[in-house]
Amino acid sequence: MRRRQGLGFWLALGWIGLILLAALLADLLPFARYDETLAGPPQSGPSAAHPFGTDGLGRDVLSRVVYGARVSLGVGIGAVLLGLGIGAPLGILAGYRRKAADAVIMAVNDVAQAFPALVFALAVVAFAGANLRNVLIVLGVLGVPSWVRLIRGATLTFAEREFVLAARVLGTRDRRILWREIVPNVAVPAASYAFIGMAVVVVAEGSLAFLGLSVQAPTPTWGGLINEGRTLMETAPHVVLAPSIAMFLTVLSFNLVGDRLRSLTDVRESGLEPVRQAAPALPATTHPVRDVLLQVEDLRTHFVTPRGLVKAVDGVSFTLERGRTLAIVGESGSGKSMLIRSILGLLPGTSVRGGNVYLAGDDLTSYTAAEMRSVLGPRLGTVFQDPMTALNPVRTIGTQVMEPLRVHMSLTRRQARAEAAKLLASVGIPDPVRILRRYPHQLSGGMRQRVTIAMALSCRPDVLFADEPTTALDVTIQDQVLRLLHRQREERDMAVVLVSHDLSVVARWADEVIVMYAGKVVERGPAAEVFARPRMPYTEALLQAAPRLTDPVHHRLRVIPGRPPDLVDLPEGCAFRARCAYADERCEREAPPLFEDGHDRRRYACWHPRTQAQDGTAAAPSSDVTDVAEGAESGGR
Numbered sequence: 353m354r355r356r357q358g359l360g361f362w363l364a365l366g367w368i369g370l371i372l373l374a375a376l377l378a379d380l381l382p383f384a385r386y387d388e389t390l391a392g393p394p395q396s397g398p399s400a401a402h403p404f405g406t407d408g409l410g411r412d413v414l415s416r417v418v419y420g421a422r423v424s425l426g427v428g429i430g431a432v433l434l435g436l437g438i439g440a441p442l443g444i445l446a447g448y449r450r451k452a453a454d455a456v457i458m459a460v461n462d463v464a465q466a467f468p469a470l471v472f473a474l475a476v477v478a479f480a481g482a483n484l485r486n487v488l489i490v491l492g493v494l495g496v497p498s499w500v501r502l503i504r505g506a507t508l509t510f511a512e513r514e515f516v517l518a519a520r521v522l523g524t525r526d527r528r529i530l531w532r533e534i535v536p537n538v539a540v541p542a543a544s545y546a547f548i549g550m551a552v553v554v555v556a557e558g559s560l561a562f563l564g565l566s567v568q569a570p571t572p573t574w575g576g577l578i579n580e581g582r583t584l585m586e587t588a589p590h591v592v593l594a595p596s597i598a599m600f601l602t603v604l605s606f607n608l609v610g611d612r613l614r615s616l617t618d619v620r621e622s623g624l625e626p627v628r629q630a631a632p633a634l635p636a637t638t639h640p641v642r643d644v645l646l647q648v649e650d651l652r653t654h655f656v657t658p659r660g661l662v663k664a665v666d667g668v669s670f671t672l673e674r675g676r677t678l679a680i681v682g683e684s685g686s687g688k689s690m691l692i693r694s695i696l697g698l699l700p701g702t703s704v705r706g707g708n709v710y711l712a713g714d715d716l717t718s719y720t721a722a723e724m725r726s727v728l729g730p731r732l733g734t735v736f737q738d739p740m741t742a743l744n745p746v747r748t749i750g751t752q753v754m755e756p757l758r759v760h761m762s763l764t765r766r767q768a769r770a771e772a773a774k775l776l777a778s779v780g781i782p783d784p785v786r787i788l789r790r791y792p793h794q795l796s797g798g799m800r801q802r803v804t805i806a807m808a809l810s811c812r813p814d815v816l817f818a819d820e821p822t823t824a825l826d827v828t829i830q831d832q833v834l835r836l837l838h839r840q841r842e843e844r845d846m847a848v849v850l851v852s853h854d855l856s857v858v859a860r861w862a863d864e865v866i867v868m869y870a871g872k873v874v875e876r877g878p879a880a881e882v883f884a885r886p887r888m889p890y891t892e893a894l895l896q897a898a899p900r901l902t903d904p905v906h907h908r909l910r911v912i913p914g915r916p917p918d919l920v921d922l923p924e925g926c927a928f929r930a931r932c933a934y935a936d937e938r939c940e941r942e943a944p945p946l947f948e949d950g951h952d953r954r955r956y957a958c959w960h961p962r963t964q965a966q967d968g969t970a971a972a973p974s975s976d977v978t979d980v981a982e983g984a985e986s987g988g989r
């Protein structure tokens with residue numbers, strides 16, 4: 353910490369501590385009182401008895417500077433706390449609630465900020481009376497608009513971060529998310545701004561005092577001392593220099609500490625869309641409800657954008673049983689993440705959802721936000737791509753793993769801690785009791801992902817969604833994490849939905865696969881079948897673009913020509929046709945339906961399905977690949 357913040361930070365903090373302590377203990381310090389006229393000649397220079405000399409009336413300058421600090425720092429700290437006390441709740445309300453609250457608060461705030469601050473302060477203090485209380489209130493209230501802006505901005509940023517989404521998928525209530533996830537993070541930029549704010553207030557109070565509009569004589573303030581001393585500049589410069597230097601060093605120190613604290617908030621952005629509850633539904637279709645764990649029927653997620661309608665998920669249907677892993681694969685932007693978010697009912701506010709999601713026969717699409725909270729966590733668990741952004745950086749691993757246990761399973765602190773340690777041990781974390789006290793940044797990427805898996809498993813969900821759970825990890829760790837997910841699926845008899853663009857990953861662990869292109873399912877079936885004999889040329893191209901264990905060194909991967917289509921302006925016919933070597937006139941004219949293969953529940957959307965098997969086995973879990981995995985697994989444990 354010391355090395356990271358630098359010597360300047362510690363010197364500044366030391367100065368603030370020293371001046372604060374001196375101000376507090378002024379009555380106990382071995383010097384004359386600030387208003388005591390001493391026996392010696394006035395305006396005498398620094399000496400052993402009076403290190404800062406005496407002023408025009410023969411009073412000890414050091415004593416007056418120290419007592420002056422009481423007023424300057426008192427007003428600085430008091431005004432900042434007052435501004436924070438009013439501005440922070442308003443900023444949080446505007447940033448978290450958005451909509452009408454945001455519009456009203458920010459409109460009033462903008463008007464308040466337009467007032468010329470110092471002129472306003474002068475007018476109010478001159479009218480209401482120049483005393484400590486009035487100066488403090490005026491400077492505090494003047495700071496409110498800046499506080500509102502700062503806290504609103506920080507709240508907006510953190511409300512869109514992945515760990516807030518992670519809390520939502522665990523079914524955490526809004527108020528709890530606010531206190532546990534957002535407020536602790538907003539506290540860091542707020543602390544930074546508080547120091548900078550104190551510097552501003554000390555200068556403002558000094559200016560008012562200089563004009564005689566702060567605390568009245570004989571109580572000293574730094575601004576007042578400078579005003580008194582300026583007439584003695586030529587004969588006794590020490591009288592003006594001492595309070596000026598004290599004020600200069602204090603303002604500099606506040607700014608320096610505030611600035612360094614701000615660098616602590618410089619954390620990575622997650623790039624996530626704002627998360628809102630599910631939007632109004634699109635028209636429903638009729639279908640039978642089946643006796644399966646998860647049934648998704650004609651699910652659609654559309655975005656209304658200025659460019660037009662984006663059909664991010666367009667009519668996806670599938671079923672999933674307990675003890676099975678479904679892989680969802682496709683290029684970037686094909687709609688994999690939106691499909692999962694749509695199932696979980698956690699979508700951006702600009703989206704519209706249609707279709708149905710049944711969990712053991714219960715229609716989740718008819719659930720209210722409050723009802724969904726009791727499903728997220730205990731019945732549907734989620735693991736995200738990047739464990740660094742999915743974990744709250746300012747809370748210990750223990751508090752984060754214990755949270756869903758306390759919320760959903762109503763465990764006491766002690767029980768939750770014991771259960772959290774067991775959970776961490778079950779996902780292969782050594783010395784779990786020690787890890788519970790650690791912060792996310794103190795763990796490796798693989799360990800962090802194990803923690804998020806433990807959190808997702810904590811309430812024993814029926815279905816675990818893993819959205820690219822290994823993309824942010826080192827290749828050597830990827831396999832361990834997937835093996836862990838597989839083992840947990842077996843032990844807990846749950847279903848797993850695994851999103852990945854890496855087909856070699858999916859091939860080894862999935863039972864069934866869905867291939868997505870431009871928001872639609874273009875192929876689906878048993879994983880081994882689909883990968884060994886892809887029907888759709890897009891699946892074939894994806895497989896050829898995936899690295900294989902059996903590839904020779906320096907083997908060039910094939911790329912899929914062209915680029916994914918613009919979802920706002922999809923071409924007529926087959927969406928893949930412009931990139932397909934087999935496309936003909938029919939593909940241009942007519943979009944292929946999802947044909948049934950006739951055996952093994954295979955489906956594909958192509959007028960010219962491929963018939964021959966893939967060369968090699970990127971996909972089919974060949975015996976040697978499976979053996980390697982199992983061998984490593986048993987060795988690793």
Ligand SMILES: Nc1ncnc2c1ncn2[C@@H]1O[C@H](COP(=O)(O)OP(=O)(O)OP(=O)(O)O)[C@@H](O)[C@H]1O
Nearest residue numbers: 625655662664683684685686687688689690691700
């Ligand atoms: N808020 C939004 N507004 C408009 N379009 C959006 C929004 N969020 C996502 N989309 C669009 O939805 C489509 C599907 O996005 P999604 O994130 O599901 O893709 P993905 O297959 O998961 O890709 P990746 O592997 O890169 O995460 C994308 O084309 C994207 O442009």
